[in-house]
Amino acid sequence: MSESGQHRFYRGHRSKSFYPQDVNELVELRARSRTFDGAYGRSAIANLGYALTILRLFDRRFFKIGILYTALAGILFILAYFRQRHSRHDFADRNRNPAAYQNAIKTVGQTGKRIFGRPFVTAGWIVALLSVVVFAVEICLLVLIFNL
Numbered sequence: 001m002s003e004s005g006q007h008r009f010y011r012g013h014r015s016k017s018f019y020p021q022d023v024n025e026l027v028e029l030r031a032r033s034r035t036f037d038g039a040y041g042r043s044a045i046a047n048l049g050y051a052l053t054i055l056r057l058f059d060r061r062f063f064k065i066g067i068l069y070t071a072l073a074g075i076l077f078i079l080a081y082f083r084q085r086h087s088r089h090d091f092a093d094r095n096r097n098p099a100a101y102q103n104a105i106k107t108v109g110q111t112g113k114r115i116f117g118r119p120f121v122t123a124g125w126i127v128a129l130l131s132v133v134v135f136a137v138e139i140c141l142l143v144l145i146f147n148l
Contacts, residue, residue, distance in 0.1 A: 037080065037084040041076075044073045047072050047073035048070065051067070051070040055070075064144050065141065068144065072137045075133050076130075
């Protein structure tokens, strides 16, 4: 496989040697990471904390509910990893073609401003999988509560 197929380049540099051009690009990178990638990780940590609370404070009848939330936290951590991989290459050279994004709907704050990377695209299959997982966990939770 060619080197361009194995690695993504950022202004001609590999991702490990990429540095933002200025403060505005750094702020944009951090904001995307915090908003789009961090949300999954924070949700996983919150579920893990909730699971630990259930496991430590309640009696053995609630043990399965705590394990269910622990499993949800683990799945959320895995999905957070895949979501982070999805948006890692937003600033890659292959996405620097502004003509490809002519049809992107710009919000009021984006008009006439610098384009940092490809426009935000919802991680469709990750969102769909997350919806299915949370729905299944909620059904299991209802079954466990009714069986108490």
